[in-house]
Amino acid sequence: MDNSEERTNEKLVKRQNGLEKSSESDMQQYAPAEDEKQMSFLDHLEELRWHIIRAMLAIVVFAIAAFSMKTLVWHTIILAPTRADFWTFQMFCKIGSSIGFEGFCFDTIPFIIQSRKMTGQFTMHITSSVVVGLIAAFPYVFWEIWRFISPGLYENERRLSRGAVFFVSVLFMTGVLFGYFIVTPISVNFLGNYQVDPSILNEFDITSYISIVLTLVLGCGLLFQLPIVVYFFSKAGIITPAALIKYRRHAIVVILIIAAIVTPPDPVTQLLVTFPLVLLYQLSIYISRVVLRQKLERQAREEAEGATGS
Numbered sequence: 001m002d003n004s005e006e007r008t009n010e011k012l013v014k015r016q017n018g019l020e021k022s023s024e025s026d027m028q029q030y031a032p033a034e035d036e037k038q039m040s041f042l043d044h045l046e047e048l049r050w051h052i053i054r055a056m057l058a059i060v061v062f063a064i065a066a067f068s069m070k071t072l073v074w075h076t077i078i079l080a081p082t083r084a085d086f087w088t089f090q091m092f093c094k095i096g097s098s099i100g101f102e103g104f105c106f107d108t109i110p111f112i113i114q115s116r117k118m119t120g121q122f123t124m125h126i127t128s129s130v131v132v133g134l135i136a137a138f139p140y141v142f143w144e145i146w147r148f149i150s151p152g153l154y155e156n157e158r159r160l161s162r163g164a165v166f167f168v169s170v171l172f173m174t175g176v177l178f179g180y181f182i183v184t185p186i187s188v189n190f191l192g193n194y195q196v197d198p199s200i201l202n203e204f205d206i207t208s209y210i211s212i213v214l215t216l217v218l219g220c221g222l223l224f225q226l227p228i229v230v231y232f233f234s235k236a237g238i239i240t241p242a243a244l245i246k247y248r249r250h251a252i253v254v255i256l257i258i259a260a261i262v263t264p265p266d267p268v269t270q271l272l273v274t275f276p277l278v279l280l281y282q283l284s285i286y287i288s289r290v291v292l293r294q295k296l297e298r299q300a301r302e303e304a305e306g307a308t309g310s
Contacts, residue, residue: 051148055141063133067125078128078213081185082192084108088185111192111202113209124210131214135176135221139169161232168228175224178276179217187216187269194266212264219262223277230284234291241288244281251281 066073080086084107096104115121134141143165150158191212192202233239244251252274259273 048148051144055137055144058137058140058144059130059133061133062136063129066132066136067129070125073128073132074125077132078210079113081180081188081213082109082111082113082209086185088181089189109189109192111204113204113206115206117207120206124206128210128214131218135217138172138221139165142168142172161235164228168225171224171228172221175221176217178224179220180213183216183220183263183269183272184213186272187212187264187266190266190268191264215262216269220273223258223262223273224280226277226280227284227287231287231291234288239288241285241292244285244288248281248285252278255281 081088089104089106093105096102115124117123146165150161153161188209192204195202230239230244234241255274255277256270259270259277263269263273
C-alpha cells in the first residue's frame with residue numbers, strides 16, 4: 001500500500017511539474033519582451049508624438065525635393081500620361097501592331113489642360129509635391145508606425161509579423177505603379193477622347209486632372225493592402241478561409257463598388273481596378289488557409305507535447 005501511494009504521489013508531482021513548465025513556456029511565448037519597460041499613458045503619447053514628427057519630417061524632406069524638381073515631377077511624371085509617347089501607350093501600340101490591330105496606336109490625345117484660377121498652378125504644385133513626398137516616404141512612415149505598435153505585441157505576434165514593413169511597402173508601391181502605368185493612362189485616354197457631340201471641346205482644369213491622377217494612384221496603392229489586412233485578421237481569428245469563400249460573391253460586389261468610388265465614371269477603368277482586386281482576394285483566401293493550417297499544426301504540436309509531458 002505504501003509503495004503504491006508513493007508511486008501515485010510521484011506521478012502527481014511529475015504531472016504538476018509538467019503543467020507548471022507548460023504554463024511557464026506559454027507565459028514566455030505570450031508575454032511581452034522583458035526589456036520592454038512599463039510606460040504610462042503620457043509616456044505612450046510622447047512616444048507617439050516623436051514617431052509622428054519623424055514621419056512628417058520624412059514627408060516634408062521628400063516634398064521639398066519634389067517641389068524643387070518641377071520639370072521632372074510635372075513634365076516627366078505627372079503630365080506624361082497625357083502624351084502619346086507615354087510608355088503604356090507605346091506598349092499598347094506594339095501589342096496591337098503585333099496582332100494586326102492599329103487601333104491602339106495614336107499620335108495625340110485630343111484635350112487641353114488649363115488653369116482657370118490665379119493660384120491654380122501654384123496650389124497644384126504644392127499638392128502634388130506633398131503627395132509625391134508621401135509616396136516616396138511611405139516605407140519609412142510605415143516603419144515609424146510599426147515601431148510604435150510592435151512593442152505592444154506579444155513575443156509570438158512579433159515573430160509571426162516579421163517582414164510586415166517590407167511586404168506592406170512592396171504591395172503599396174506595386175499598387176502605385178499599377179495605378180500610374182495602367183489605370184491612369186487608360187482613364188486619361190478614355191475621358192480625353194470621350195465626346196457627346198463634336199462641337200464640345202475637352203478642356204480640363206488642372207485641378208480636375210490632378211485629382212483624378214492622385215485618386216487613382218493612391219487608391220490603388222491602398223487597395224493593394226488587402227492581403228496584409230486578411231493576414232492579420234486571420235491571425236486574430238476574425239477571418240477564416242471558409243468565410244472568405246462563402247462571401248466571395250458579396251466581396252466581388254463590394255470590390256466593384258469600391259472601384260466605382262476611386263475611379264472615374266467609366267466602365268473600362270472600373271474593370272481594370274476590379275480585376276487585380278479580385279486576384280488579390282483569391283490570394284487572400286490562400287493566405288488565410290496557410291495561416292489557419294499553421295495555427296492548427298501548432299495546436300496539434302502543443303497538444304502532443306502536453307500528452308508526452310504528462
